[in-house]
Amino acid sequence: MQGDATGTVLVVGAGPAGLSAAASLSAAGLHAVVVEKEDVLGGAPILSGYAKLVPSGEWAKDAIGRMVTRVEQAPGITVFKSAKVEKLDGEVGDFTATLSNGEQVRAGAVVLTTGFTHFDSINKPEWGFGTYEDVLTTTQMEQMVTGGKIFCPSDGRVPKRIAILLCVGSRDRQIGREWCSKICCTVSTNLAMEVKELSPTTDVFIYYMDIRTFGLYEDKFYWKSQEEFKTKFVKARIAEVTTSGDGRLLVKGEDTLVKRPIVIPFDLIVHAIGMDPNEENPEISKVFGVGLEKHGFIDRAEFYTNTCGTTRRGIFAAGSCYGPETIDDSISQGHAAAARVIADLNVPVREKAD
Numbered sequence: 011m012q013g014d015a016t017g018t019v020l021v022v023g024a025g026p027a028g029l030s031a032a033a034s035l036s037a038a039g040l041h042a043v044v045v046e047k048e049d050v051l052g053g054a055p056i057l058s059g060y061a062k063l064v065p066s067g068e069w070a071k072d073a074i075g076r077m078v079t080r081v082e083q084a085p086g087i088t089v090f091k092s093a094k095v096e097k098l099d100g101e102v103g104d105f106t107a108t109l110s111n112g113e114q115v116r117a118g119a120v121v122l123t124t125g126f127t128h129f130d131s132i133n134k135p136e137w138g139f140g141t142y143e144d145v146l147t148t149t150q151m152e153q154m155v156t157g158g159k160i161f162c163p164s165d166g167r168v169p170k171r172i173a174i175l176l177c178v179g180s181r182d183r184q185i186g187r188e189w190c191s192k193i194c195c196t197v198s199t200n201l202a203m204e205v206k207e208l209s210p211t212t213d214v215f216i217y218y219m220d221i222r223t224f225g226l227y228e229d230k231f232y233w234k235s236q237e238e239f240k241t242k243f244v245k246a247r248i249a250e251v252t253t254s255g256d257g258r259l260l261v262k263g264e265d266t267l268v269k270r271p272i273v274i275p276f277d278l279i280v281h282a283i284g285m286d287p288n289e290e291n292p293e294i295s296k297v298f299g300v301g302l303e304k305h306g307f308i309d310r311a312e313f314y315t316n317t318c319g320t321t322r323r324g325i326f327a328a329g330s331c332y333g334p335e336t337i338d339d340s341i342s343q344g345h346a347a348a349a350r351v352i353a354d355l356n357v358p359v360r361e362k363a364d
Contacts, residue, residue, distance in 0.1 A: 011114045012043055012088060015104040019351050020045065020117040022095055022298075025053020026337050027329025028123030029077040030344030036086035038352050043115045044081065044089045045107075051078045051089070053125055055337065061155040061204060063337060064196050065230060069156075077341075098298055102324025103355065119324050119351045122308060123344060124294055126330040129179025129187070129283040137175060138251030138279060142259060145251060145279045148174075148194070151201060160209040162278050169212055169277035172205060173261050174198045175248055176218045180284035180334075189305060191284035192334040195222045198282045199231040202241040215242045215276070217261065246272065251279060285334040300325055307333045318347040326350055 012018070017040055021032045024046035032042040050056060052074045055063070060070035081087050090109060097108040098120070107115045131139035131147055138145040143164040146154075154160060162169050176198060180191040195218070202214040221243070223232040235241040248263040258275040265272045287306035288294065295302050301309040301321035308331045311319030318326045328347040329340035 011106075011116055014041075015116055015118050016355070017041055018043060018115070018117040019348075020095075020105065020107055020115050020120045021123060022120065023053070023123035023125055023329075023331070024048075024051040024078075024081070024089070025123060025125045025329065025340070026055065026074060026077065027125075027331075027340040027344035027347075028053070028121070029074075029081050030341045031121045031123060031328060031348045032081050032087050032344075033077070033084065034345045034348035035351065036081075036084045038348070040086065040352070042084075042087045043117065044087060045093050045095055045109060045115075046089065046091050047094050049092045051081065051091070054128070058128070058149045059153040059156055060149075061152040062200065064193065064200050065227060065338070071156075095297055105324065118355045119326065120298065121318075121344075121347045121351065122294070122298065122300070122320065122325060122327040122331055123329050123340075123347075124288050124290070124308075124331045126285045126287065126334070127289045129191075129286050131178055131281045131283055133185055134178055134182075134281070136250045137178065137248065137281065138259065139281055142251065142253065142279075144169075144259060144277065145281065147178075147281045147283045148197060148201060149283065151205075151280045155201070155204045155208065158208065160205055160212060167277070168209055171276045172212055172214045172278045172280060173259075173274070173276045174202060174214065174216045174280045174282055175261070176216065176282045178281040178283050179286065181219065187284060187286075189284075189334065190222060192222075192224075193336050194282045194284060196224075196227045196231050198280075199223060199235040199241065201280070202235050203231075203239045206239045206241070213240075213242065215244055215274075217244050217246050217248060217263075219245070219247070219266075244272075285330060288331060291331075298322065298325055300327075303333075305333075307331065318343065318350045324354070 021044045035042040055070040055074045094110045099106045144162045246263045303309040326347045328343035
């Protein structure tokens with residue numbers, strides 16, 4: 011059995027939030043046991059092959075890679091890959107987790123950093139994904155950027171015109187997605203600039219309901235993409251994506267500024283996909299005994315005096331398991347969750363130094 015009840019914390023999930031939580035716990039002298047269901051650490055930025063991160067502009071493999079290296083090399087952290095928690099017994103201060111690999115972990119607290127699932131564009135069939143080869147998602151487009159070449163998958167040609175459609179799987183009551191995914195607008199403007207850097211002759215259009223590049227992102231991404239990279243923004247409601255006689259894709263809808271129908275041809279179309287609750291959240295809720303909010307994300311406790319809490323005492327959470335979240339804020343929440351664990355278990359932070 012791994013760990014002891016007083017000095018060990020179980021961290022479930024090794025994306026940005028989980029990596030930061032484990033690093034903070036280790037730095038404070040605790041033993042962090044990280045359980046990751048995949049065979050690599052890093053979460054969505056690594057598994058989905060993200061390109062340059064917002065807002066730093068650093069490649070995901072480098073930025074998140076440093077976090078992975080820090081955790082893998084820390085003496086106070088044990089990592090189990092390709093493993094899941096199948097059962098959790100006990101209570102705050104003395105939990106016992108049974109893992110799928112047969113290991114057992116005894117821990118005083120648990121931090122859930124189980125992340126999210128990308129929206130599957132198949133659930134928006136009228137917008138062409140799964141029907142037309144040159145309709146991609148933002149994650150697929152980021153992989154293309156990482157590869158260093160912009161092209162149409164159907165025939166390899168360099169696209170003259172690309173459309174990025176925002177809010178695919180977000181703010182859409184018709185398909186049960188009533189939330190904003192928070193980061194898609196900024197990621198899309200950043201992606202438009204990355205495309206232009208790799209393919210200067212390609213014109214990029216962004217179709218939007220509203221632009222939500224919040225905070226300092228407004229200047230760094232929204233205005234910069236327009237003024238320096240000539241991204242064209244079209245306020246519209248999209249009805250469908252079809253094809254024209256010459257094989258190009260057609261975006262059909264309504265320009266909501268001038269109140270008239272539009273039909274515009276493109277070579278490549280990109281769905282800015284939203285963030286769904288982790289598809290395994292029903293199982294996670296059952297195993298850990300925590301509640302889910304009405305959309306299916308992990309339900310948070312009262313925030314002002316129980317930051318990073320869940321509906322079960324001794325089990326904390328951080329990052330996008332709570333709802334759509336940025337990578338930077340997920341990292342901060344991971345550190346915050348670690349601080350909550352240390353405080354609630356009354357573990358002397360200075361013990362290691364003494």
